[in-house]
Amino acid sequence: xxxxxxxxxxxxxxxxxxxxxxxxxxxxxxxxxxxxxxxxxxxxxxxxxxxxxxxxxxxxxxxxxxxxxxxxxxxxxxxxxxxxxxxxxxxxxxxxxxxxxxxxxxxxxxxxxxxxxxxxxxxxxxxxxxxxxxxxxxxxxxxxxxxxxxxxxxxxxxxxxxxxxxxxxxxxxxxxxxxxxxxxxxxxxxxxxxxxxxxxxxxxxxxxxxxxxxxxxxxxxxxxxxxxxxxxxxxxxxxxxxxxxxxxxxxxxxxxxxxxxxxxxxxxxxxxxxxxxxxxxxxxxxxx
Amino acid sequence: xxxxxxxxxxxxxxxxxxxxxxxxxxxxxxxxxxxxxxxxxxxxxxxxxxxxxxxxxxxxxxxxxxxxxxxxxxxxxxxxxxxxxxxxxxxxxxxxxxxxxxxxxxxxxxxxxxxxxxxxxxxxxxxxxxxxxxxxxxxxxxxxxxxxxxxxxxxxxxxxxxxxxxxxxxxxxxxxxxxxxxxxxxxxxxxxxxxxxxxxxxxxxxxxxxxxxxxxxxxxxxxxxxxxxxxxxxxxxxxxxxxxxxxxxxxxxxxxxxxxxxxxxxxxxxxxxxxxxxxxxxxxxxxx
Numbered sequence: 001x002x003x004x005x006x007x008x009x010x011x012x013x014x015x016x017x018x019x020x021x022x023x024x025x026x027x028x029x030x031x032x033x034x035x036x037x038x039x040x041x042x043x044x045x046x047x048x049x050x051x052x053x054x055x056x057x058x059x060x061x062x063x064x065x066x067x068x069x070x071x072x073x074x075x076x077x078x079x080x081x082x083x084x085x086x087x088x089x090x091x092x093x094x095x096x097x098x099x100x101x102x103x104x105x106x107x108x109x110x111x112x113x114x115x116x117x118x119x120x121x122x123x124x125x126x127x128x129x130x131x132x133x134x135x136x137x138x139x140x141x142x143x144x145x146x147x148x149x150x151x152x153x154x155x156x157x158x159x160x161x162x163x164x165x166x167x168x169x170x171x172x173x174x175x176x177x178x179x180x181x182x183x184x185x186x187x188x189x190x191x192x193x194x195x196x197x198x199x200x201x202x203x204x205x206x207x208x209x210x211x212x213x214x215x216x217x218x219x220x221x222x223x224x225x226x227x228x229x230x231x232x233x234x235x236x237x238x239x240x241x242x243x244x245x246x247x248x249x250x251x252x253x254x255x256x257x258x259x260x261x262x263x264x265x266x267x268x269x270x271x272x273x274x275x276x277x278x279x280x281x282x283x284x285x286x287x288x
Numbered sequence: 289x290x291x292x293x294x295x296x297x298x299x300x301x302x303x304x305x306x307x308x309x310x311x312x313x314x315x316x317x318x319x320x321x322x323x324x325x326x327x328x329x330x331x332x333x334x335x336x337x338x339x340x341x342x343x344x345x346x347x348x349x350x351x352x353x354x355x356x357x358x359x360x361x362x363x364x365x366x367x368x369x370x371x372x373x374x375x376x377x378x379x380x381x382x383x384x385x386x387x388x389x390x391x392x393x394x395x396x397x398x399x400x401x402x403x404x405x406x407x408x409x410x411x412x413x414x415x416x417x418x419x420x421x422x423x424x425x426x427x428x429x430x431x432x433x434x435x436x437x438x439x440x441x442x443x444x445x446x447x448x449x450x451x452x453x454x455x456x457x458x459x460x461x462x463x464x465x466x467x468x469x470x471x472x473x474x475x476x477x478x479x480x481x482x483x484x485x486x487x488x489x490x491x492x493x494x495x496x497x498x499x500x501x502x503x504x505x506x507x508x509x510x511x512x513x514x515x516x517x518x519x520x521x522x523x524x525x526x527x528x529x530x531x532x533x534x535x536x537x538x539x540x541x542x543x544x545x546x547x548x549x550x551x552x553x554x555x556x557x558x559x560x561x562x563x564x565x566x567x568x569x570x571x572x573x574x575x576x
Contacts (some may be wrong), residue, residue, distance in 0.1 A: 015461060112406040113425070113459035119400040137401070138460075145461040171401035172426075173303060173433040 006091035009061070009098045011083075015106075015146050018099040022060060022147045025096075030057040034149035034176070036140055039063040039100075040080040040194035041089045044184040048153040051181050053094045060147050061090060063100040068107070068114075069135030080197055099147060106142060114138045118167040123258050125160050125282070128248045128273060136161060137168050144169075144176050151177040155184075157191045159271060159284040160258060183283075185211065191283045198279040207276045209242030214285035217252070217270040221287040226264045228252035239274055246275035255286060294379035297349070297386045299371075303394075303434050306387040310348060310435045313384075318345040322437035322464070324428055327351040327388075328368040328482035329377045332472040336441040339469050341382045348435050349378060351388040356395070356402075357423030368485055387435060394430060402426045406455040411546050413448050413570070416536045416561060424449060425456050432457075432464050439465040443472075445479045447559060447572040448546060471571075473499065479571045486567040495564045497530030502573035505540070505558040509575040514552045516540035527562055536561035536568070543574060 012018045025032050033052030037045050045061075052059040063086055070076035083100055090098060114134050117126075121133035144152060152169075154162045162180045169178050184192045189211040190204065199207055213235040220231050235250045252261050255269040266288030273282045300306045313320050321340030325333050333349075340347040351374055358364035371388055378386060402422050405414075409421035432440060440457075442450045450468045457466050472480045477499040478492065487495055501523040508519050523538045540549050543557040554576030561570045 019461075019463065108458070110407075110455070111459050112408075113456045114404040115460075116402040116404045116422070119398075134404070142461045145463065148463075167398070168401045170396070171399050173307075173430045175307065175433065175436075 008087055008091045009095045011087065011098045011100055013099075013101050013105065015101070018060070018097070018101075018147050021097055022149070025058050026148065031151075032056055032147070032149040033059045034143065034147050034152040035059065035061045035095075036143050036152065036154075037061060037063055038065045038079065038194065039083065039086050040197065041086045042184075042192045042194060042196075044155050044157060044192035046089070046093065047184050048155060048181050049090070049093050049095055051179065052151065052153050055151055055179070056149075058096045059094060060097045060099060060149060061095050062143050062147065063098060064106065064139065064143075065103075066106070066135055066139040067103055068138060069132050071129055071131060074129070075195070075198075078198075080194055099143075106139065115141050115168060115172075117164050118171060120160065120163045120167055120258055123160075123253075123260075124249055124251055124271060125273065133161070133164050137164060140165060141168065141172065141174065144174050149176050151179050153179050153181055156180050157183045157193065157283065159255075159269060163256070163258065189215075191281075193281065195279055195281060199276060203277045203279065206242045206244060207279075207281060209239050209244055210272055210274060210276075210281055210283045211285075212242075213238035213250070213272060214270050214283060218285055218287055221264055221268070228261050228264050228268075231264070231270070235270065235272065239272070244274045244276060248273035248275070248280070252287075255288075296375055296379045297383045299375065299386045299388055301387075301389050301393065303389070306348070306385070306389075306435050309385055310437065313346050314436065319439075320344055320435070320437040321347045322431065322435050322440040323347065323349045323383075324431050324440065324442075325349060325351055326353045326367065326482065327371065327374045328485065329374045330472075330480045330482060330484075332443050332445060332480035334377070334381065335472050336443060336469050337378070337381050337383055339467065340439065340441050343439055343467070344437070346384045347382060348385045348387060348437060349383050350431050350435065351386060352394065352427065352431075353391075354394070354423055354427040355391055356426060357420050359417055359419060362417070363483070363486075366486075368482055385435075387431075394427065403429050403456060403460075405452050406459060408448065408451045408455055408546055411448075411541075411548075412537055412539055412559060413561065421449070421452050425452060428453060429456065429460065429462065432462050437464055439467050441467050441469055444468050445471045445481065445571065447543075447557060451544070451546065477503075479569075481569065483567055483569060487564060491565045491567065494530045494532060495567075495569055497527050497532055498560055498562060498564075498569055498571045500530075501526035501538070501560060502558050502571060506573055506575055509552055509556070516549050516552050516556075519552070519558070523558065523560065527560075532562045532564060534563035536563070540575075543576075 033056030115137035117133040117137040321344035403425035405421040405425040559572040
């Protein structure tokens with residue numbers, strides 16, 4: 001953090017510019033942290049920027065609403081985009097470089113190579129959003145090659161995404177450390193998400209059942225309950241009581257593999273995806 | 289080339305070793321050329337090593353019989369492997385480093401991320417060898433990340449592979465130049481291939497119909513013939529006359545996209561895949 005007047009980060013928009021800028025930092029002996037985002041920055045993103053700032057000499061934030069990770073009928077068109085506001089937010093931080101390319105810069109005519117994501121991409125989000133992780137894995141690999149950072153930072157809110165990234169980076173020998181950062185919650189308990197902006201005040205109230213059902217899972221686990229079916233039923237009841245009837249999944253799974261757990265243990269995680277009005281939200285909580 | 293006694297290259301077998309060795313070269317300001325091979329080195333490979341040596345300060349050769357690019361029933365088990373002989377051959381060249389990992393070093397337990405290769409991988413070899421280019425693209429991407437070279441060298445004998453590599457590297461923003469090198473032929477015209485070792489003397493005689501039919505295509509093109517169906521029929525006749533009746537394809541295509549050409553032009557290429565006994569051979573020739 002600089003004291004005094006906030007300094008806007010340098011904004012680059014072409015592949016060649018970001019590559020050469022990051023290479024120049026590396027050649028000068030600086031370590032580089034990468035925070036890939038889709039913009040609409042909130043306190044969750046800023047916690048990633050802070051973590052990168054603690055670990056690395058320089059921080060690069062990418063802002064790119066990646067079309068290939070949205071399915072047909074999803075919210076690509078209405079996803080919030082406000083680069084100016086994002087740059088204002090980032091001016092308060094120590095971010096050095098922002099890479100904010102147009103879609104055509106990332107996907108050139110004829111682009112047809114993709115990353116087939118690892119097995120851990122199959123369940124949960126993978127089942128609900130076919131092709132989503134293929135799009136995420138492809139764009140993150142591209143960003144890691146365009147901005148070859150020492151470490152890249154992902155929020156644990158997108159828990160499965162973090163596992164997919166870890167596995168992809170290991171499987172493909174990408175020389176970047178993947179670091180997960182804890183979920184940041186608003187005062188009312190809702191996990192920070194750019195999609196929270198879609199919620200009406202009434203929807204937001206109902207959405208609070210999502211963190212509440214995860215808290216119930218953690219409470220029951222702490223109280224000694226190990227039967228995942230019983231806990232899942234309790235979680236679903238919390239969601240139903242709040243009128244959330246479009247539940248994509250309520251899952252109790254192993255936090256490494258996402259294999260469904262029948263008996264819970266210290267490496268279990270509870271995960272939820274549910275629709276609140278027209279908005280799809282996800283959240284999770286480690287139990288152990 | 290060093291004068292005096294040949295020097296064996298340094299052989300590394302782990303991912304960490306090769307990565308740090310190549311990084312050290314780069315940090316010292318050296319340019320690095322990569323020649324990915326499956327071993328069983330012949331004059332074709334040596335032409336790649338020579339090209340790398342002309343362009344780059346240091347040359348890395350990888351020797352890895354990549355299991356994921358072989359289909360069931362293909363020749364993975366009998367593919368020729370003789371690291372000692374390969375190192376003898378390389379001792380005559382200026383190669384600095386050889387990376388010769390075990391399969392378990394490249395594909396760790398749980399490995400499940402792959403590259404979905406670009407559209408140009410679909411026809412021809414892609415149709416005859418499902419999954420082949422997925423395996424090739426995956427291992428080459430891994431090798432390019434493990435041994436981050438300035439340029440990587442591929443033979444034009446595997447013409448479609450070269451196109452797949454070019455497109456993959458561009459699509460995924462891999463910071464390595466892909467360079468293609470001309471086919472090297474034996475005195476009898478047969479394109480150099482490690483698989484030629486499988487041929488009996490009689491099979492080798494029959495195999496010469498493959499370069500002969502490509503020569504016919506080039507001759508007819510030079511004589512003004514532009515109708516690809518007519519030329520393909522002539523090529524098939526040459527193969528049939530030699531008793532080669534298991535032809536995977538005889539194709540006349542655009543050399544950038546591999547789209548089938550009905551009217552030939554300066555960017556056309558003739559490609560053949562045919563079986564000679566138990567051996568499958570491929571070859572090609574630019575017409576323009």
